[in-house]
Amino acid sequence: MADDSIYEIHEDTSMEMTTFSNYLKKKGLKITTQRMLVAEKIFSIHNHFTAESLQEELKDRRDEISKATIYRILSIMVEAGLLQEHNFGKDYKYYEHIIGHEHHDHIICIECGRIVEFMDEKIEELQRKAAREKGFSITGHDLNIFGICDNPPTCAYNKKNSQ
Numbered sequence: 001m002a003d004d005s006i007y008e009i010h011e012d013t014s015m016e017m018t019t020f021s022n023y024l025k026k027k028g029l030k031i032t033t034q035r036m037l038v039a040e041k042i043f044s045i046h047n048h049f050t051a052e053s054l055q056e057e058l059k060d061r062r063d064e065i066s067k068a069t070i071y072r073i074l075s076i077m078v079e080a081g082l083l084q085e086h087n088f089g090k091d092y093k094y095y096e097h098i099i100g101h102e103h104h105d106h107i108i109c110i111e112c113g114r115i116v117e118f119m120d121e122k123i124e125e126l127q128r129k130a131a132r133e134k135g136f137s138i139t140g141h142d143l144n145i146f147g148i149c150d151n152p153p154t155c156a157y158n159k160k161n162s163q
Ligand SMILES: [Zn+2]
Pocket: 103, 104, 105, 124, 141, 143
C-alpha cells in the first residue's frame, strides 16, 4: 500500500515494549512470547496497517499466530493508548502507533487507498475554537478527508500495487 508518512522512522522499540509490558502487568494480563512478538512487530511498522497486513508480516514464523491473538493485542494496545484505530472508510480498521508519532490528520484516496498524513495548525486551532464555543475541552480527534488522487496514472499504479 502506498503510504506517505511525514514522520521519521525510529528503529528502537524498547520504549514502546516497556510501556506495553508494564501495561499488561498493571492489568494482570499475561505476558506471553507470542504477545511480545506481535508487539515488537507492531512497533516496527511505521505506517498504517491492518490486522490482515500484520498477520501477513508474521506468517513466515513456524508457530502460526492466530487472528484472535492479533485482534486481542490490537485491542489491548488501543486501550493502553499505544495504538490509534482509524476508520478509513473500509470494512476493516487501520492502526498506527502513537509513541514517537505526533498528532496528524489523514487524506485517503477512495480509489487506490493511498494515505497521506498532514498537519495544519490553522485547522487544529479552528477545531479547538469550535469545541470551546460548544462548551467542550477536546481530548482527541480523528480527521479523515476522503478524495481521489489528482493524477490518474499514479492512482492506477497505486491501485495495481496495493492488491
Ligand atoms: Zn488534527
